[in-house]
Amino acid sequence: MNKIILKSGRxxxxxxxxxxxxxxxxxxxxxxxxxxxxxxxCDSRGKFLACGAYSPQSQIRVRVWxxxxxxxxxxxxxxxxxxxxxxxxxxxxxxxxxxxAVRLIHAESDQLPGLIVDRYNDTLVMQILSAGAExxxxxxxxxxxxxxxxxxxxERSDVEVRKLEGLPARVGPIRGDEPPELEIEENGLLFKxxxxxxxxxxxxxxxxxxxxxxxxxxxxxxVLDCFSYTGGFALNALAGGAxxxxxxxxxxxxxxxxxxxxxxxxxxxxxxxxxxxxxxxALRKFRDQxxxxxxxxxxxxxxxxxxxxxxxxxxxxxxxxxxxxxxLRPRGILVTFSCxxxxxxxxxxxxxxxxxxxxxxxxxxxxxxxQSPDHPIALNFPEGAYLK
Numbered sequence: 509m510n511k512i513i514l515k516s517g518r519x520x521x522x523x524x525x526x527x528x529x530x531x532x533x534x535x536x537x538x539x540x541x542x543x544x545x546x547x548x549x550c551d552s553r554g555k556f557l558a559c560g561a562y563s564p565q566s567q568i569r570v571r572v573w574x575x576x577x578x579x580x581x582x583x584x585x586x587x588x589x590x591x592x593x594x595x596x597x598x599x600x601x602x603x604x605x606x607x608x609a610v611r612l613i614h615a616e617s618d619q620l621p622g623l624i625v626d627r628y629n630d631t632l633v634m635q636i637l638s639a640g641a642e643x644x645x646x647x648x649x650x651x652x653x654x655x656x657x658x659x660x661x662x663e664r665s666d667v668e669v670r671k672l673e674g675l676p677a678r679v680g681p682i683r684g685d686e687p688p689e690l691e692i693e694e695n696g697l698l699f700k701x702x703x704x705x706x707x708x709x710x711x712x713x714x715x716x717x718x719x720x721x722x723x724x725x726x727x728x729x730x731v732l733d734c735f736s737y738t739g740g741f742a743l744n745a746l747a748g749g750a751x752x753x754x755x756x757x758x759x760x761x762x763x764x765x766x767x768x769x770x771x772x773x774x775x776x777x778x779x780x781x782x783x784x785x786x787x788x789x790a791l792r793k794f795r796d797q798x799x800x801x802x803x804x805x806x807x808x809x810x811x812x813x814x815x816x817x818x819x820x821x822x823x824x825x826x827x828x829x830x831x832x833x834x835x836l837r838p839r840g841i842l843v844t845f846s847c848x849x850x851x852x853x854x855x856x857x858x859x860x861x862x863x864x865x866x867x868x869x870x871x872x873x874x875x876x877x878x879q880s881p882d883h884p885i886a887l888n889f890p891e892g893a894y895l896k
Contacts, residue, residue, distance in 0.1 A: 509548045510539030512562070512570055516552040522572070525888040527616050529560065529570035543674070544643030546573065546581045561621065561640020565674030571621035571638055586620075586644060587651050593618040594655060597882050609692040609701075611713050611882040612656070617892040618884070622673075625652060626709040628701050631660040631687040633709035639673050649682045660684035664709050679704070691772075695720045697743055698772050700765055707809070712740060714847075714879040714895050715807065721877065722805060722843060723748035729802035732756065732794075732835070734787045734828075739766030741805045741843075746775045750803075753780045760784050791831035800837045806844040811851070818850045822859055825851070829863035833871065841874070846896045856896045 514522075518533035529549060541547045541562040549558045549570060556577045560570040573581045593613050613625035615637065622638020632652055636642050649661050661683040670677060681687075690701040694716055703710035719740050726748035733742040736755035743766070745753050757763050763782040770780060783790065787808070806828055811821035825846060832842050846856045857873075864871040879885075879895035886892055 510541040511548045519551040522557045527572040531569040544639035563639035616889045617886040630658045636665045660687040714883045716880040719744040726750040731803045732801040733805045756783045804832045810848045825859045833867035853896045
């Protein structure tokens with residue numbers, strides 16, 4: 509096995525079982541490992557620490573597979589990891605599978621670095637984000653087909669992070685034919701899911717419990733749902749008895765799907781307005797028109813995928829939260845999120861607090877919301893807590 513030798517003193521993160529080795533921590537490489545090949549990771553004295561997948565073009569040079577010296581990364585190893593992850597979802601919340609939509613594999617948090625798998629009924633959507641998962645792509649697909657019994661596995665490896673790994677984008681069926689038009693049930697509501705061209709793998713499964721919470725808060729309120737996408741929060745607000753909902757998104761196609769979802773659930777069409785437009789511009793226009801709302805949801809896409817974009821992203825988050833604060837009625841509620849990995853929970857709270865200060869009013873935190881439990885957070889990998 510080829511080896512990665514760390515610089516002196518750079519083994520501390522691995523001793524805490526953090527699963528990433530950055531390029532700057534490496535003293536030298538023994539051998540000539542290929543893209544995604546399994547390598548041993550040793551401290552400066554040559555003591556074995558872990559084994560992981562080598563990615564020569566990424567700043568995250570090695571992603572850890574395991575911590576045992578005699579552990580071989582092969583099909584049997586991957587099968588066990590997949591079985592453990594799937595069993596966790598089944599034991600955590602049995603009704604999830606009846607609803608037909610669940611995250612089965614959550615990358616490093618499930619000890620399968622760079623692998624995301626979401627289940628929508630009889631279709632799995634697979635995202636491969638790292639060189640190691642790429643190397644085992646076909647084996648992983650065969651194992652998933654066997655372990656889940658689904659009819660289709662569709663790949664959505666078309667995210668920016670693949671460029672950092674030196675991997676091309678790839679979209680299309682891996683196993684089975686093109687998936688049919690998909691419809692899932694979540695919290696008693698039906699949603700059509702576009703796995704081919706929709707955001708992420710087609711739906712934001714990480715917001716399940718938060719959409720249910722918005723439903724509880726919405727009764728009698730005038731609601732503004734920003735970055736509404738296909739209506740997840742907006743339709744839950746309607747189902748919760750909102751007086752009126754404005755669903756705002758830049759994508760006409762997403763709003764058309766939201767409207768179809770509304771009709772499919774027999775929700776009152778006269779109580780929802782679909783507004784196509786840039787959220788920043790629309791919020792400024794609402795401010796200039798002296799519009800106001802009882803409940804506002806901000807669920808934007810990633811403003812800061814990595815640390816390099818944090819400064820610019822912080823300005824964007826502050827602007828959008830400040831605008832939302834100014835549109836709230838007395839005793840109004842803002843439900844605001846960041847899914848940016850580069851923005852910590854502490855920084856996000858500081859940004860929102862700064863926006864509140866600039867708004868000149870008194871705001872309090874009623875609840876702190878998080879990703880749904882099928883997106884678990886490994887205690888040795890705090891980066892897995894991406895949704896704030």
